[in-house]
Amino acid sequence: MTQRGSGLSERALARVFVAPSLLLMALVALFPVLYAVGLSLFEYSRRRRESFAGLSNYTEALGDDRFWSALWFTLVFTVTSVAAEFVIGLGFALLMNQAFRGRGLTRAAILIPWVIPTVIAAQMWFFMFNVTPGFINSVFGLGDFSWLGQPGWATFAIVFADVWKTAPFVALLLLAGLQTIPSELTESALVDGAGRWQRLWYVTLPLLRPAILVALLFRTVDALRVYDLVAVMTGGAFDTESLSVLVQQYVVRTPDPGYGSALSTLTFILILGIGLVFVRLLGRDLAIGRGETR
Amino acid sequence: MTRRRTWLKAALLLVILAWCLFPFLWLVMTSLKLGDRALNSPDLFQGPFGLDNYRNVFEQDFQLNLRNSLAIAAMTTIICVVVGSLAAYALARLPLKRRLLLLTGVLAVSLFPPVALVPPLYEVWRSIGLLNKWEGLYLPYTAFELPLTIFILTTFYAAIPKELEEAARVDGATPFQAFYKVVFPLAAPGVFAAAIIVFVAAWNEFLLASTFAPRNPEIAQTVPVAIAAFTGQVEFQRPIGTITAACVVVVIPMVVVALAFQRRIVAGLTAGSVKG
Numbered sequence: 040m041t042q043r044g045s046g047l048s049e050r051a052l053a054r055v056f057v058a059p060s061l062l063l064m065a066l067v068a069l070f071p072v073l074y075a076v077g078l079s080l081f082e083y084s085r086r087r088r089e090s091f092a093g094l095s096n097y098t099e100a101l102g103d104d105r106f107w108s109a110l111w112f113t114l115v116f117t118v119t120s121v122a123a124e125f126v127i128g129l130g131f132a133l134l135m136n137q138a139f140r141g142r143g144l145t146r147a148a149i150l151i152p153w154v155i156p157t158v159i160a161a162q163m164w165f166f167m168f169n170v171t172p173g174f175i176n177s178v179f180g181l182g183d184f185s186w187l188g189q190p191g192w193a194t195f196a197i198v199f200a201d202v203w204k205t206a207p208f209v210a211l212l213l214l215a216g217l218q219t220i221p222s223e224l225t226e227s228a229l230v231d232g233a234g235r236w237q238r239l240w241y242v243t244l245p246l247l248r249p250a251i252l253v254a255l256l257f258r259t260v261d262a263l264r265v266y267d268l269v270a271v272m273t274g275g276a277f278d279t280e281s282l283s284v285l286v287q288q289y290v291v292r293t294p295d296p297g298y299g300s301a302l303s304t305l306t307f308i309l310i311l312g313i314g315l316v317f318v319r320l321l322g323r324d325l326a327i328g329r330g331e332t333r
Numbered sequence: 334m335t336r337r338r339t340w341l342k343a344a345l346l347l348v349i350l351a352w353c354l355f356p357f358l359w360l361v362m363t364s365l366k367l368g369d370r371a372l373n374s375p376d377l378f379q380g381p382f383g384l385d386n387y388r389n390v391f392e393q394d395f396q397l398n399l400r401n402s403l404a405i406a407a408m409t410t411i412i413c414v415v416v417g418s419l420a421a422y423a424l425a426r427l428p429l430k431r432r433l434l435l436l437t438g439v440l441a442v443s444l445f446p447p448v449a450l451v452p453p454l455y456e457v458w459r460s461i462g463l464l465n466k467w468e469g470l471y472l473p474y475t476a477f478e479l480p481l482t483i484f485i486l487t488t489f490y491a492a493i494p495k496e497l498e499e500a501a502r503v504d505g506a507t508p509f510q511a512f513y514k515v516v517f518p519l520a521a522p523g524v525f526a527a528a529i530i531v532f533v534a535a536w537n538e539f540l541l542a543s544t545f546a547p548r549n550p551e552i553a554q555t556v557p558v559a560i561a562a563f564t565g566q567v568e569f570q571r572p573i574g575t576i577t578a579a580c581v582v583v584v585i586p587m588v589v590v591a592l593a594f595q596r597r598i599v600a601g602l603t604a605g606s607v608k609g
Contacts, residue, residue: 047508053428057435064438067473068450140346155588159560166363203356264447296456
């Protein structure tokens with residue numbers, strides 16, 4: 040360009056600007072994942088390395104019922120909570136998109152469940168579901184029904200707490216998508232005689248597709264990581280142990296770096312795999328679209 | 334639209350309001366109940382009420398937890414915003430080889446499950462002495478929040494007219510000067526939005542915090558870990574009063590921040606995802 044005095048060229052500057060981010064992510068995110076693969080190939084007793092173990096930690100993990108039950112819970116939790124959050128979030132977003140009075144207030148309120156720590160939401164719903172003081176039981180007249188003390192209902196309570204916290208967030212993302220849809224489109228469908236549900240199904244939802252897919256990607260990947268709610272509400276009892284809770288057990292409570300790393304590597308492959316399948320489906324809408332926004 | 338329809342919709346909005354706010358009414362009322370009242374009576378409005386639980390929270394050094402969380406979240410935010418805005422600017426504006434590969438890599442890191450880092454980082458931190466240290470937490474937080482920061486800021490930088498930098502360059506600014514004197518100030522709203530979102534994420538993190546710094550508020554135990562770990566007089570019984578009071582102490586400032594910066598946060602959240 041015109042200036043050729045002091046200062047880096049644009050090309051050099053670009054490299055200098057990107058370097059710190061790449062370095063940080065490589066050192067603190069990528070390296071540990073690779074290091075885990077290394078750790079997982081050894082046999083430990085407590086924290087002392089005993090011998091090279093090959094893939095025996097993996098075969099042990101894959102033969103362990105606890106792993107499969109954690110995987111099952113994680114998948115059930117993800118599918119049910121993401122589905123419920125999507126339906127409720129879409130309902131909220133459609134309502135907020137149409138209402139005129141009170142929209143600002145609702146929009147503000149909807150941020151509150153998102154902003155508070157998950158641990159707080161977990162404690163709140165723990166006590167509301169718990170037999171003492173039994174708030175939910177007293178509202179619905181259920182006596183001493185033990186939500187958190189039996190398989191099935193414990194899962195329900197955890198899913199419920201997650202839906203409460205995250206459905207508003209999904210609503211926020213979908214509302215932003217709804218507001219990019221020109222109202223002429225739904226209005227012309229109205230003129231053409233389309234009913235309420237027809238307008239939703241044939242006009243709004245197809246146009247909302249990119250926003251829906253991105254919201255589902257974010258929520259699915261996030262739900263697969265579930266840890267806080269389980270750790271606080273049940274500690275993994277009553278068939279509610281998630282993959283993250285299971286892995287964490289082998290770090291502090293019953294330390295075994297080898298076996299723990301094998302489990303964490305399996306979890307990593309699984310969650311990243313599901314995420315990448317999603318990204319693949321999104322393809323054009325996401326990664327490439329980002330490349331073109333320049 | 335008729336007047337009645339308008340009011341019906343406003344009434345339906347009340348459902349959303351109740352969904353978002355009602356649990357907090359329960360939280361505040363429960364935290365104000367004295368003695369074992371909170372544990373024995375589900376009736377929200379049955380007293381006696383008082384501030385004993387709040388006194389209890391601070392007797393258990395909760396102010397130190399607040400300090401730790403504040404420091405850790407602030408460090409995460411500063412590093413993320415500085416490092417992330419450089420990368421985002423390069424991705425949005427500068428000539429960069431393999432841009433698509435870089436973006437894909439950043440996206441992949443955003444898909445990493447944090448738990449994959451827990452066993453290996455624990456071993457590394459143990460050997461270099463970063464367990465129970467602020468650094469042991471804000472370094473991984475930074476790595477995890479960088480992708481989102483980069484996505485949000487790339488969107489904001491891309492929206493700034495390119496002519497402004499070109500004008501600066503014609504006037505003799507170097508590429509770096511064009512960035513930090515012209516573009517960075519213009520992107521301030523975006524930077525602020527990213528900062529709040531990163532801060533909230535770091536403040537709320539629980540998995541790494543409870544593994545790498547599970548105890549000792551005087552060193553590095555954070556707020557969520559303390560709230561999960563409060564112990565009562567009776568073993569195996571969660572002290573409902575202390576916990577709910579601590580929750581209120583944390584929730585109030587966060588709600589104020591969420592309300593005050595509502596527009597910024599929403600803009601940032603949607604820039605990081607929907608707009609893609």
